Amino acid sequence: MDRRTFLKSATGAGMAAATGGLAMPALAQSPSKTLRFVPQANLANFDPIWGTQYVVRNAAALVWDTLYGIDSKFQPQRQMVEAEEVSSDGLNWTFKLRSGLKFHDGTPVTSKDVVASLVRWSARDPMGLMLRAIQVELAPVDELTWKWSLKQPFPKMLLALAKNNAPCSFVMPERIAKTDPFTQITEYIGSGPMKFLQKEWVPGAKAVFEKFADYKPRSEKADWLAGGKNILVDRVEWVIMPDPATAAAALQNGEVDWWETPLADLVPVLKGHKDINVDIGDPLGNVGAFRMNHLFPPFNNVKVRQAVLTAMNQEDYMRAVVGDDDKLWKPLPGFFTPGTPLYTEEGGEILKKRNVAEAKKLLAEAGYKGEPVVCVVAQDMAATKSMGDVTAELLKSIGMNVDFVATDWGTVGSRRAQKTPPGQGGWSMFHTWHAGADCINPAAYTAIRANGDKAWFGWPDVPAVETEVTNWFNAKDLAEEKAAMGRLNKAAVENVVFAPTGFYLGYQAWRKNVTGVVSGPLPFFWDVKKD
Amino acid sequence: MLAFVVRRIVTTIPVMAFVALFVFSLLYIAPGDPAAIIAGDQASPADVERIRASLGLDRPYLVRFAEWSFRVIQGDLGTSIFTNLPVTQLIAQRIEPTLSLMVLTLIFAVVIAVPMGVVAAWKAGSWVDKAAMGFAVLGFSVPVFVVGYLLAYLFALKLDWLPVQGYTPISQGFWPWLRNLILPTVTLGLVYVALIARITRATMLDVLQQDYVRTAQAKGVAQKDVLFLHSLKNAAVPIVTIIGIGIALLIGGAVVTESVFAIPGLGRLTVDAILRRDYPVIQGVVLMFSLVYVLVNLLIDLTYTLVDPRIRY
Numbered sequence: 001m002d003r004r005t006f007l008k009s010a011t012g013a014g015m016a017a018a019t020g021g022l023a024m025p026a027l028a029q030s031p032s033k034t035l036r037f038v039p040q041a042n043l044a045n046f047d048p049i050w051g052t053q054y055v056v057r058n059a060a061a062l063v064w065d066t067l068y069g070i071d072s073k074f075q076p077q078r079q080m081v082e083a084e085e086v087s088s089d090g091l092n093w094t095f096k097l098r099s100g101l102k103f104h105d106g107t108p109v110t111s112k113d114v115v116a117s118l119v120r121w122s123a124r125d126p127m128g129l130m131l132r133a134i135q136v137e138l139a140p141v142d143e144l145t146w147k148w149s150l151k152q153p154f155p156k157m158l159l160a161l162a163k164n165n166a167p168c169s170f171v172m173p174e175r176i177a178k179t180d181p182f183t184q185i186t187e188y189i190g191s192g193p194m195k196f197l198q199k200e201w202v203p204g205a206k207a208v209f210e211k212f213a214d215y216k217p218r219s220e221k222a223d224w225l226a227g228g229k230n231i232l233v234d235r236v237e238w239v240i241m242p243d244p245a246t247a248a249a250a251l252q253n254g255e256v257d258w259w260e261t262p263l264a265d266l267v268p269v270l271k272g273h274k275d276i277n278v279d280i281g282d283p284l285g286n287v288g289a290f291r292m293n294h295l296f297p298p299f300n301n302v303k304v305r306q307a308v309l310t311a312m313n314q315e316d317y318m319r320a321v322v323g324d325d326d327k328l329w330k331p332l333p334g335f336f337t338p339g340t341p342l343y344t345e346e347g348g349e350i351l352k353k354r355n356v357a358e359a360k361k362l363l364a365e366a367g368y369k370g371e372p373v374v375c376v377v378a379q380d381m382a383a384t385k386s387m388g389d390v391t392a393e394l395l396k397s398i399g400m401n402v403d404f405v406a407t408d409w410g411t412v413g414s415r416r417a418q419k420t421p422p423g424q425g426g427w428s429m430f431h432t433w434h435a436g437a438d439c440i441n442p443a444a445y446t447a448i449r450a451n452g453d454k455a456w457f458g459w460p461d462v463p464a465v466e467t468e469v470t471n472w473f474n475a476k477d478l479a480e481e482k483a484a485m486g487r488l489n490k491a492a493v494e495n496v497v498f499a500p501t502g503f504y505l506g507y508q509a510w511r512k513n514v515t516g517v518v519s520g521p522l523p524f525f526w527d528v529k530k531d
Numbered sequence: 532m533l534a535f536v537v538r539r540i541v542t543t544i545p546v547m548a549f550v551a552l553f554v555f556s557l558l559y560i561a562p563g564d565p566a567a568i569i570a571g572d573q574a575s576p577a578d579v580e581r582i583r584a585s586l587g588l589d590r591p592y593l594v595r596f597a598e599w600s601f602r603v604i605q606g607d608l609g610t611s612i613f614t615n616l617p618v619t620q621l622i623a624q625r626i627e628p629t630l631s632l633m634v635l636t637l638i639f640a641v642v643i644a645v646p647m648g649v650v651a652a653w654k655a656g657s658w659v660d661k662a663a664m665g666f667a668v669l670g671f672s673v674p675v676f677v678v679g680y681l682l683a684y685l686f687a688l689k690l691d692w693l694p695v696q697g698y699t700p701i702s703q704g705f706w707p708w709l710r711n712l713i714l715p716t717v718t719l720g721l722v723y724v725a726l727i728a729r730i731t732r733a734t735m736l737d738v739l740q741q742d743y744v745r746t747a748q749a750k751g752v753a754q755k756d757v758l759f760l761h762s763l764k765n766a767a768v769p770i771v772t773i774i775g776i777g778i779a780l781l782i783g784g785a786v787v788t789e790s791v792f793a794i795p796g797l798g799r800l801t802v803d804a805i806l807r808r809d810y811p812v813i814q815g816v817v818l819m820f821s822l823v824y825v826l827v828n829l830l831i832d833l834t835y836t837l838v839d840p841r842i843r844y
Contacts, residue, residue: 042803044613045569050582051613052571124578166571182578182585184615202624203614204803205795241696241793242802249683249695250793380806407562410808414564417576446575454575 033234035514035530037523038247038259042240043207046196047185049124052166054435058522059238061225062209063104064170064190067095067114068162069225072520074341074440076162077226079218080109080171080191082144090153091136097144102214103173104195111140116177118148121169123181127160127443128169130473156443156473164225164437164521165444193217193229193526194236207238209525222526229526232516236525251276251509257530258510260523263382264323270509280327281508283519284337284436288317288383288501289447290391291458292429296421298373298400299428303366305496309350311359311398317501320386332503334489335448337436342482347490351500359398370401374422376430378409384431387501391431403428416457430457436503437521441481442469442488450497458498464491532836535844539832543825550821551603551814555596558810564588565612565808586612599814608818609811611804618815621800628698629796631708632788633781635716640723641774647724648731648770649758652739655732663728670725675784679718679791686714696793711794719788723777730773734766741765767838775831782820 041055048060069079078084082098101109115138122128122135136149154160161169171177171191179185188196194209201207217228239256241247244263250256252273261281262270271278292299292308299305318329330338333348373395377388388404395402403422407415412430420426438444449469452461468488475481510517516528566583567574574582583589602609608618651663687695693714699707738744739762747757786798797816804812835842 044803044807044809045615051569052574124574180585182581186615202795203611203616203621204799205625205793239697239793240795242799243790243793245680246683246696246791246793249688250697253687253691253695255695255697408806410563410565410568410806413567414562417564417567417579 033530035233035236035258035525035528036256037236037238037525038241038250038256039238039523040261042204042242043201043238044203045184046188046201046207048170049120049167049181050184052124054166054522057164057166057168059196059207059209060168060170060190061164061192061522062194062236062525063188063192063196064172065101065192065229066162066168066170066225068158069227070159070162070164071223071226075226076158077220077223079162079226080114084158086157090155091150093148093150093157094141095146095148098216098218099144100216101191102216103191104189104212105173106214107173109171109191110143110174111146113174113177114171115140115146116174117171118169120172120177120179120181121167125160125167125169126446127156127163128167130154131157131160154473155476159443162225163444165435191215193231205240207240209236209238210234217526222524224520224524231526232529233525251511254511257514258508258517258523258528260508262507262509264325264328264506267325267507267509270507275512276509277512277517278507278509279517280519281506281523282436282521283339283505284440284521285503285505286383286433286436287332287335287337287439287503288321288387288431288433289498290387290429290431290501291416291447291456291498292496293422293427293458294460295419296426296428298366298368298371301366301368302495303362304368305499306350307359307362307366307368307398308395309493309496309499310355310362311394312351312499312501313354314351314500314502316390316394317387318504320390321383321502322504322506328506329502329504332500333493335439335445335492335497335500336441336485336489337439338503340436340440341478342441342485344482344486344489346486347493350493356398363398363400368400372401372403372422372428374403374405374426374428376405376407376412376415376427378412378431379406380408383433384409384412387431390501391429419459431501435521441485442472448488448492448497450492450495460495460497462491462495462497465495465497532844536829536833539829543822543829546825547818547822551600551818552596554814554817555599556592558808558813559592559595561808563808565810568807569613599811603818608815611812612809613807618811621812622797622815622819625795625797625800627700628794629785629789629798631698631701631712632715632719632785632794632796633778635709635712636720636723636781637774639716639720640727640777643720644724644727645731645763645770648728649735649763651728651732652735653754653758655736660732664732667725667728670721673721675718675722675787676791678721679714679788682714682718683792698794698796711792715788715792715794718791719781719784722784723780726777726780727770727773731766731770734769735762738762738766764838768835768842771831771834771838775827778827779824782824 039055043055043059045051048056065080067079067081068076071077080097080101081095083096085094103109118138122132131154134151136151138148140146173189176185176187188198193212193215195212197208197210211231211234217230220227222228244266247259248266251259267278270276292305294300314331322328333345333351336343375392378384392402392404415427416430418426422428434447442448446456449455450460450462450465452459465488468484468491471484472481475484513531518524566579566588570579570582610617611621647663651660654660683695686693694711697711699711701708744762747761786802789796789798801816
């Protein structure tokens with residue numbers, strides 16, 4: 001071949017070699033009964049026990065069923081369980097599975113599968129760990145029955161098995177559930193209403209779920225994670241879109257059907273579109289927060305923490321996070337999710353009115369000497385960046401010396417675990433948020449705990465808070481629970497376990513040819529229909 | 532020639548070894564902890580530690596580097612910390628969209644930019660030249676994501692001619708494949724068009740002053756032949772060089788373009804991996820891009836012999 005012939009043929013051959021013969025899963029096909037959904041984040045892994053990200057929990061709720069499911073009134077309802085019985089002393093629980101339940105590989109769901117799943121779950125879940133600590137025995141009795149014996153009563157047993165906070169107690173086949181809880185599973189077989197099509201999974205791009213024909217839904221009407229999970233489409237495709245503007249355009253163009261978390265800035269455009277519905281996504285919203293390091297100056301002094309809280313105006317934070325839409329935020333003079341049965345504002349007066357003069361006075365009383373406040377702020381998360389900017393101004397306004405560290409969430413994740421002094425790789429404060437679903441009571445609310453070294457980052461040590469957490473767990477009725485929660489909120493505010501910056505909500509958006517979308521702490525695909 | 536190729540391939544080995552060492556070391560000292568991301572916000576520090584241990588991230592630097600290097604030599608780039616899938620599988624899943632985008636962009640850019648540069652040089656100083664160079668400045672100046680959004684707004688949302696996002700494999704048909712790639716190609720290609728057009732114009736301006744061009748014109752050779760056969764061929768070496776150098780530009784631009792148009796390519800894989808600190812994926816992708824870049828440079832060197840027979844190795 002001479003030089004000229006080579007030049008003539010090179011382009012065509014290169015193109016053919018480049019694109020010809022490389023097979024990969026379809027990424028833009030659209031069968032008629034396919035619901036295309038843009039989730040809040042990438043489904044980067046799919047083990048809901050190993051990794052506790054909410055996006056994993058949301059996808060897992062399609063594939064794995066739970067023994068109980070929480071409903072919209074926050075009550076645990078039977079899901080896979082047909083009946084349960086507890087001994088009069090509260091120490092022995094016996095559960096029975098519904099008959100005829102099958103895994104996606106066709107094998108029946110048995111009590112052995114349940115026990116193995118509970119063992120794995122309880123090694124990672126805060127409530128599961130509490131159960132483990134008082135466990136005598138967890139064992140199958142027969143094919144469908146198992147028994148859980150305890151050393152002391154655990155009144156929140158059904159809540160533990162029903163809660164939607166990650167990790168949920170999903171039931172897996174025994175062979176999968178026997179995987180070490182700190183090692184990722186490699187087989188995604190559940191007994192939930194949809195099968196996970198592992199071969200079509202392209203992490204970072206797409207995850208596909210197919211209706212499970214042998215699923216046996218309950219007869220009750222679906223209500224969040226409870227009731228009959230009837231799937232009315234053939235496939236659900238999760239299309240990962242890192243760019244919100246692209247997701248908005250794709251929804252307007254009908255290329256996707258449902259977007260879980262539209263950016264607040266883009267909502268007016270979506271609301272103005274004739275084919276799109278917009279409504280609140282998760283009614284339990286989020287609790288904005290920044291945490292102060294209780295181990296080192298200046299925040300090891302409660303008066304300094306109180307000074308910061310006194311100078312705070314939650315509206316500043318919420319406007320920075322959600323903009324001018326008043327439907328999307330509420331002040332939060334406490335730590336628990338507004339609108340839920342145990343919500344309380346007891347002791348929250350300090351958060352209701354900004355008082356800079358009082359804050360400066362408290363700071364002076366604390367003997368603050370200008371120690372730098374290492375404020376670590378993730379810039380790649382809109383909420384943390386907005387809140388971080390407000391906090392920096394707040395601290396300066398009361399005369400604090402701010403060392404603002406702009407970084408990414410990955411770095412915050414590792415730096416916040418450092419217990420070294422702020423000037424030696426540690427930190428003084430970082431910003432985050434908590435899902436409102438986690439903040440309805442202390443059960444899954446790790447951030448409210450104040451048990452020192454075992455507490456969440458910042459390591460608050462407030463025995464009064466821990467006492468009330470225990471009182472809530474042991475409460476026998478709603479009145480006792482409410483009383484414990486009130487005292488807990490008061491102690492947490494007084495000691496500033498962390499600083500709540502307000503309560504905020506987000507929207508979800510979907511095409512009008514899609515019906516059955518409800519507001520909830522996670523996207524529920526049952527009863528969703530596409531015309 | 533064969534000896535040159537062999538020599539170049541052999542010299543690739545220390546380059547790749549250095550890249551491997553550099554990337555591994557950089558990630559080792561970079562802040563961030565994948566175990567903390569995996570564990571989630573509810574996890575206790577003990578949980579995070581246990582996950583870190585299960586991933587082998589608590590072992591000394593040299594041990595980890597030696598193990599990784601040994602595997603890489605055997606062609607095993609490791610397993611993603613997050614997806615638990617082999618890095619080679621993740622790359623294989625993503626290579627077609629990126630390759631398609633880059634090849635189409637190259638074709639688009641060369642087909643537009645080279646004639647534009649030639650005509651601009653031929654009509655130097657005229658409005659045609661000014662318009663072409665104005666376009667080139669615009670192509671350089673406007674960020675890729677802005678071009679992407681504008682094109683998507685016009686051609687997808689307003690005119691409804693093309694899809695906003697996604698990728699269809701070529702195995703599902705040429706037109707569906709091309710349809711998804713038109714907007715990303717134009718978006719990514721504009722900066723490349725600008726680069727090649729400017730270099731082509733500058734080189735052609737120089738060549739058009741040469742005696743042999745004047746001779747050809749004096750002999751009455753048709754203007755298009757003077758431009759494209761006599762002049763362009765002699766201006767080809769710098770143009771080919773800039774096309775090769777531009778591959779790096781394309782790789783960088785593909786990251787943004789793939790995000791804007793939700794194309795599941797290597798660029799997005801890289802960004803996702805960096806944000807999550809998925810070390811094996813970052814290392815694998817960077818190593819692969821480095822290899823591609825080294826090989827492209829080799830290919831460019833060999834191409835010189837095709838466009839200029841005087842060059843021999």
